[in-house]
Amino acid sequence: MGSQVTLAQVAQRAGVSLATASRVVNGSERMVGARFRERVLAAAAELGYTANAFAQAVARGRSDVVGLVVPDIQDPYFSVIAAAAMEVVEPSGEMMLGTTLRRQEQELRYVTTMRARRARALIMVGSRTTDNAHTRRLAEAIAEFTASGGRVVAVGQDKLGADTVLPQNRASAKDLALALVERGHKTFGVLAGPDSLLTARDRVEGFTDGLSERGKRPNVTVHSDFTRDGGYQAMSELLDRRSKPGCVFAVNDVMAIGAMAAVRERGLTVPDDVAVAGFDDIPTLRDVAPSLTTVRLPLADMGRMAASMAMADQPGEQRRVIRVKGEAILRDSTKL
């Protein structure tokens, strides 16, 4: 840093004590005379003073930084949640962003970083994994964070011992399956995403549950990344097989979008040659054609809820888990 104007300089210039200067620049309001107040304000303006937020945080023993950790800010799912969370954090705090690039170590690293930053709260969005050792370490780190007075909110599975916004992946995927069978689909494929991601697993299981309730089961399941390219690749692989299923469920929308690209690329058509369904209802869907059948999750609400819990002043007597249900929306991509 360079030469910063300090409060002491402002005080000196205004001819008042440090304490008085502090009070007007920030203090508990109206306990300082109008004359002095003005002098201080003038001095601050002339000098171009800006309070040092670090020093304030040290002196006060707290900060108004909220940490947000997401796997990938380019993925619409996360950017919607982030934007919504931002909305509620912004008026009274600053947001520190961390992206893990979908790597677990990063997740852990950010918890530590945010703790070092004495962030007042931490919002961790993204799926938990089957790596129990990692989940345990993460939960421990989070417990320490909480113990030191911070608030933590998870968006995803309830595995961290923190307040959680919990999408009902399983139940909603099941609803989707039922609706699809209802619509007359007979054979199914699943683009299952990574086997290690709980979100992906839950959705696959829910979907399978729904099918089996109607005496069916997926004819084919392909695993891949939880991304657009993952969907593309998985669908390509699936289409190379002998018999294509009539309807393919991708465990999230970006994968479904990639899958549709794969279909198009082979000169096939959705839904005539193969129907496609996704999950999340990201805003991007407005512009995919044919319109994509999916499960609508109130993404923005989820972001706002998470942020609200994070910003809550209450020490939070009890851990809160907010279940969020999704709604199956049938659109053209699964028309028969």
Added chain:
Amino acid sequence: MGSQVTLAQVAQRAGVSLATASRVVNGSERMVGARFRERVLAAAAELGYTANAFAQAVARGRSDVVGLVVPDIQDPYFSVIAAAAMEVVEPSGEMMLGTTLRRQEQELRYVTTMRARRARALIMVGSRTTDNAHTRRLAEAIAEFTASGGRVVAVGQDKLGADTVLPQNRASAKDLALALVERGHKTFGVLAGPDSLLTARDRVEGFTDGLSERGKRPNVTVHSDFTRDGGYQAMSELLDRRSKPGCVFAVNDVMAIGAMAAVRERGLTVPDDVAVAGFDDIPTLRDVAPSLTTVRLPLADMGRMAASMAMADQPGEQRRVIRVKGEAILRDSTKL
């Protein structure tokens, strides 16, 4: 905040001085005996110590926070740049995110906030406007930030007196126009975005320049927001007119995507009924059909360049302005 373990506690437990503890936990390495080092490390681990980054920043007189200010993190243009910037900031610093929701006051507010945070650098991405008063105020705030030792990098127009990553909007839009005429398009419309946004203006002007070099000019120009919905609305308006142009240029891709939706909605087809071109080449384009003609900007590179300049240690003798040229890419949406 709650009860945090302090370095003093660690020192006491390890039976060493504060200074020694500080040295091992962070210090300039290997100036402390192995015995003591181990004792301190052990104590720190047992107590679950994490350094207080605020206190460190105060004591050191500098921080490693980099502020990133974007209009809207949901817009692919910005999220790509943000993600790329993140990539280079991450290894050695933390990123504080600000979204202005496309409001100027917010922009100004963030500069102040970042200054309060004693951010080591500030990256401001987004278009400048025709509001000269605001631009001047912003430039002043930025000058103060710089004067106090911070680094500022703008991505957009070179109006802030800061290091700048400057896309060649005008020249590239002109190239696009020439290419379109070359391809045989005769009549043109322009979805011009907001009249107050310099980026939008430059692109409109460049496009118009290109046309006039071929003895043509836009038959119709419609202004709207710089967003998907803005594009949708503007195109709707345009299609309501008597005679549609054969080719419509939207000043950015998200607008073009909205415009294509408007076309589709009226039962018309791109490019048969009306050709559409955009600008930016956001990743999302991979999945729009028909594929969209646009100007490719190296978005990720721009983000990385901005971050690199921001992270540079050098006091930066000279202000740097990096010009980035775009490349016109003709795709199906303007096929004749």
Added chain:
DNA sequence: TTGTAGGCGTTATCAA
């Protein structure tokens, strides 16, 4: 209402 002084958690200087 105003000022004095001690403290917040670290780093850094200077002896030892």
Added chain:
DNA sequence: TTGATAACGCCTACAA
């Protein structure tokens, strides 16, 4: 190598 001790910039009883 180690340890006192003075900063760092600000807040906040407590006293005046």
